[in-house]
Amino acid sequence: MKRAVVLMALSTAAALTLAAQNLAIKGETVYTMAGAPLRDGVVLIHDGKIERVGVASQVKIPSGYQTLTATIVTPGLVDAHSTVGLTGYENAPTSQDQLERGAAIQPELRALDAYDPQERLIEWVRQFGVTTMNTGHGPGALVSGQTMIVKTVGHTADEAAIVPMAMIAASLGEDGRGEQGKSPGTRGKEIAMLRTEFIKAQEALNKSAKPEKPEAKTPDRDLKTEAFIRVLKGETPLLVTAERARDVISAIRLAKEFNFKLIIDSCSECGMIISEVKASGYPVILHASMKRAGGETENISFEDAAKLAAAGIPFALQSGYEGYVPKTRVILWEAAIAAANGLTFDQALASITISAAKLIGVGDRLGSLEAGKDGDVALYDGDPFEYTTHCVGTVINGKVVSSGKF
Amino acid sequence: MNRNPLFLAALFASIAFAQSTPIAYTGAHIIPISGAEIADGVIVIQNGKILAVGATGAVSIPSGAQLVDAKSKVIMPGIVDSHSHIGEPEGGDASSPIQPDVRVLDSINVHAAQIEKARAGGVTTANVMPGSGHLSSGQTLYLKLRKGNTIEDLLIKLPDGSNAGGLKMANGTNPRRAPPFPGTRGKAAALVRADLIKAQEYKAKVAAAKGDASKLPPRDLRMEALVEVLDGKRTVHFHTHRHDDIMTVIRLSQEFHFKVVLHHVSDGWMVADEIAKAKTPVSVIMIDSPGGKEEAKDLSLTTPARLEAAGVLFGFHTDDGITDSRLFLRSAAIAVRAGLSRSTALYAMTMANARILDLDARVGTLEAGKDADFIVLSGDPLSVYSHVLETWIEGQKVFDRGDPHDRLEQVGGPGASHDQNPFWTDDDGGGEEVQQ
Numbered sequence: 001m002k003r004a005v006v007l008m009a010l011s012t013a014a015a016l017t018l019a020a021q022n023l024a025i026k027g028e029t030v031y032t033m034a035g036a037p038l039r040d041g042v043v044l045i046h047d048g049k050i051e052r053v054g055v056a057s058q059v060k061i062p063s064g065y066q067t068l069t070a071t072i073v074t075p076g077l078v079d080a081h082s083t084v085g086l087t088g089y090e091n092a093p094t095s096q097d098q099l100e101r102g103a104a105i106q107p108e109l110r111a112l113d114a115y116d117p118q119e120r121l122i123e124w125v126r127q128f129g130v131t132t133m134n135t136g137h138g139p140g141a142l143v144s145g146q147t148m149i150v151k152t153v154g155h156t157a158d159e160a161a162i163v164p165m166a167m168i169a170a171s172l173g174e175d176g177r178g179e180q181g182k183s184p185g186t187r188g189k190e191i192a193m194l195r196t197e198f199i200k201a202q203e204a205l206n207k208s209a210k211p212e213k214p215e216a217k218t219p220d221r222d223l224k225t226e227a228f229i230r231v232l233k234g235e236t237p238l239l240v241t242a243e244r245a246r247d248v249i250s251a252i253r254l255a256k257e258f259n260f261k262l263i264i265d266s267c268s269e270c271g272m273i274i275s276e277v278k279a280s281g282y283p284v285i286l287h288a289s290m291k292r293a294g295g296e297t298e299n300i301s302f303e304d305a306a307k308l309a310a311a312g313i314p315f316a317l318q319s320g321y322e323g324y325v326p327k328t329r330v331i332l333w334e335a336a337i338a339a340a341n342g343l344t345f346d347q348a349l350a351s352i353t354i355s356a357a358k359l360i361g362v363g364d365r366l367g368s369l370e371a372g373k374d375g376d377v378a379l380y381d382g383d384p385f386e387y388t389t390h391c392v393g394t395v396i397n398g399k400v401v402s403s404g405k406f
Numbered sequence: 407m408n409r410n411p412l413f414l415a416a417l418f419a420s421i422a423f424a425q426s427t428p429i430a431y432t433g434a435h436i437i438p439i440s441g442a443e444i445a446d447g448v449i450v451i452q453n454g455k456i457l458a459v460g461a462t463g464a465v466s467i468p469s470g471a472q473l474v475d476a477k478s479k480v481i482m483p484g485i486v487d488s489h490s491h492i493g494e495p496e497g498g499d500a501s502s503p504i505q506p507d508v509r510v511l512d513s514i515n516v517h518a519a520q521i522e523k524a525r526a527g528g529v530t531t532a533n534v535m536p537g538s539g540h541l542s543s544g545q546t547l548y549l550k551l552r553k554g555n556t557i558e559d560l561l562i563k564l565p566d567g568s569n570a571g572g573l574k575m576a577n578g579t580n581p582r583r584a585p586p587f588p589g590t591r592g593k594a595a596a597l598v599r600a601d602l603i604k605a606q607e608y609k610a611k612v613a614a615a616k617g618d619a620s621k622l623p624p625r626d627l628r629m630e631a632l633v634e635v636l637d638g639k640r641t642v643h644f645h646t647h648r649h650d651d652i653m654t655v656i657r658l659s660q661e662f663h664f665k666v667v668l669h670h671v672s673d674g675w676m677v678a679d680e681i682a683k684a685k686t687p688v689s690v691i692m693i694d695s696p697g698g699k700e701e702a703k704d705l706s707l708t709t710p711a712r713l714e715a716a717g718v719l720f721g722f723h724t725d726d727g728i729t730d731s732r733l734f735l736r737s738a739a740i741a742v743r744a745g746l747s748r749s750t751a752l753y754a755m756t757m758a759n760a761r762i763l764d765l766d767a768r769v770g771t772l773e774a775g776k777d778a779d780f781i782v783l784s785g786d787p788l789s790v791y792s793h794v795l796e797t798w799i800e801g802q803k804v805f806d807r808g809d810p811h812d813r814l815e816q817v818g819g820p821g822a823s824h825d826q827n828p829f830w831t832d833d834d835g836g837g838e839e840v841q842q
Contacts, residue, residue, distance in 0.1 A: 089696055089697025089698070089703060090699075120696070120697070121695060121697070269820075271819055271820070290694075293818055298824075299820045299821070299823070300818050301818035301822070303817050324698050325693050325695075325697075325698030325728060327696070327697040328694075330695065337733070339791070340791045341817060385791075387739030387740055387743055387788060387790050388742050388743045389743070
């Protein structure tokens with residue numbers, strides 16, 4: 001039994017090392033997420049990129065292309081917020097790099113320096129069709145560090161990364177508090193500390209823009225301030241994890257004051273402040289549908305996604321961070337619950353493909369099946385959201401990285 | 407929402423009487439579990455019991471019965487959860503690793519939102535357990551999730567007048583702590599063996615006294631509970647994940663001849679044949695990814711399929727709050743995804759758990775004479791798109807998705823996690839129209 005598992009692992013590893021194939025992926029239904037679904041569609045992938053997408057009768061498959069067939073074909077799934085690769089499946093202290101408790105504000109912590117591309121949870125989510133994750137430092141500190149965007153393949157973090165610095169992760173409310181009496185100990189203090197950092201960064205930015213004397217030497221580098229300057233300049237969004245309505249409103253107030261790109265994260269009480277979130281114009285990476293209700297998430301609802309969709313608020317779903325079991329959630333199954341609770345099929349699929357890719361800033365190369373985009377595809381033997389459907393193939397950059405029935 | 411005391415008095419009176427007018431759900435797809443699925447069927451209930459189940463035309467509906475058109479709906483037995491922590495149960499404290507004298511009976515909050523949410527998931531019977539941080543954290547309770555005001559209203563009484571329930575035990579890493587708790591697996595098993603041997607001796611002393619009070623040993627609540635275990639009157643529900651821990655449970659149960667159910671069994675797929683050989687029933691949890699703790703690192707979604715192939719009797723459980731009772735049917739469906747047959751999956755949600763809890767004479771299938779515990783679904787029980795529309799226990803409707811408060815519990819939202827206010831017990835609580 002164990003030998004079989006080892007063999008499977010070896011064959012997966014072997015598959016990963018294969019050169020990009022030229023693929024023709026045929027589906028009874030192809031959800032391109034760029035227009036209406038195609039009946040009897042085909043996706044051609046050449047040198048890792050999508051070459052052409054169309055109905056089979058109009059697309060000639062060139063010779064030498066390997067053909068894959070499935071009932072349903074979708075873009076590779078995009079998990080808009082995860083900690084997989086920094087959090088390991090064993091949940092031992094040695095494999096939990098998503099949170100450093102030494103200081104309340106550490107935006108200089110790079111995900112790239114902490115991501116384990118060999119982590120088993122990556123293979124786990126990949127077998128269900130996940131090809132891209134925005135992963136990195138988790139909730140649990142006022143500013144815990146950076147996230148990055150990875151493909152769910154790669155032998156090194158550098159190889160996996162497509163955006164090495166995607167967002168800076170912050171938490172408000174209970175999750176933002178310091179440990180054992182350390183600041184911040186209250187909500188007011190959390191925001192005061194963040195405002196202080198932004199003002200410091202503003203001053204540094206102003207100083208570097210208008211040096212008092214041309215010959216003045218460049219100020220000493222400060223990684224923390226540099227990170228906040230990136231946020232102030234709109235180069236890196238601040239991902240603020242907040243469950244309570246008042247904390248989300250505080251995040252919006254802060255973002256308006258300093259005019260940075262805010263991404264509202266988790267937002268268990270989004271359903272209570274729909275009009276405020278809508279008016280703010282900021283997008284939401286919504287909590288996992290099956291995130292547990294209790295404490296700050298007591299008012300969470302399976303229908304939160306449907307409420308955001310109905311209001312026209314840009315949003316994506318996330319697998320999120322889990323401290324115990326399941327050590328990661330599977331974004332496909334989270335979207336399924338949303339699809340069963342008020343989201344349309346297309347909205348639910350968009351929330352883990354094109355909407356997620358756009359929201360995390362990679363919509364130009366991921367999230368839909370269109371010529372020129374990365375050859376990232378998921379194959380299913382039925383409605384992908386049905387519990388009993390299998391993922392029968394995952395393709396990343398034109399390589400088959402998972403096959404079987406998962 | 408009616409706060410009139412007279413109204414409430416009428417309401418509770420109606421609970422006591424159960425429903426005497428027969429109710430017939432007609433035209434439903436019925437999954438009786440005891441036999442083949444019925445595409446177009448009828449179920450008739452009266453006085454809290456099932457009167458008849460069968461195909462349309464093959465079942466006589468009593469005159470005067472209230473007819474409910476259930477066309478396009480699916481009806482199956484109320485779901486039985488063989489391992490849950492709803493209602494804030496508390497077991498043993500930090501004083502010692504083996505506390506079989508402690509009862510969850512003395513701790514449960516019947517107004518907890520979790521219990522309402524479980525009803526919203528179609529759960530009608532649950533084994534409510536204390537935790538796994540002890541070798542034995544105490545006595546469990548098998549509850550009917552009736553809309554009651556005290557824990558007594560939810561109990562299942564056995565013929566001898568005792569409350570149905572088992573004993574929680576655990577091995578592996580959860581009970582490992584500083585002394586007097588065990589620091590290793592060997593120590594854990596030794597501590598359990600030592601106490602069971604004491605219980606054997608206690609039992610022998612009681613037997614030797616032959617009812618002579620002067621010869622009886624002093625009463626010992628810990629020993630009394632363990633003697634019930636030795637006598638097969640109290641089933642042990644054993645938390646165990648790793649393959650070697652599973653085999654340790656089997657070894658102990660064979661040494662002391664106690665009835666045991668293996669719970670969680672992350673590594674069950676590795677020792678399915680050994681479990682089958684020992685004829686030990688199992689209660690499986692389905693988790694969305696492996697790990698989260700060392701002993702669950704090799705968790706496989708194929709465990710149910712492997713147990714089925716090996717011929718093991720197994721049910722599913724929520725371990726609520728580890729998984730959500732409202733989504734309990736999902737566990738069966740994900741197991742089907744990983745190779746389990748549909749019929750065994752549905753059996754594992756109902757009758758297998760009823761057998762595991764020794765309640766199969768009363769619940770677990772839709773058969774004449776059994777308790778009228780059933781759920782009405784909007785579609786196939788294994789489809790993500792299906793919702794539980796109604797949950798019935800002993801002829802009383804305890805959940806109705808059409809009721810705004812019940813719907814809130816099912817989907818969540820502001821207030822859904824608050825304890826149920828007993829004065830909110832509304833007009834669906836009695837299952838019948840209550841005359842004011």
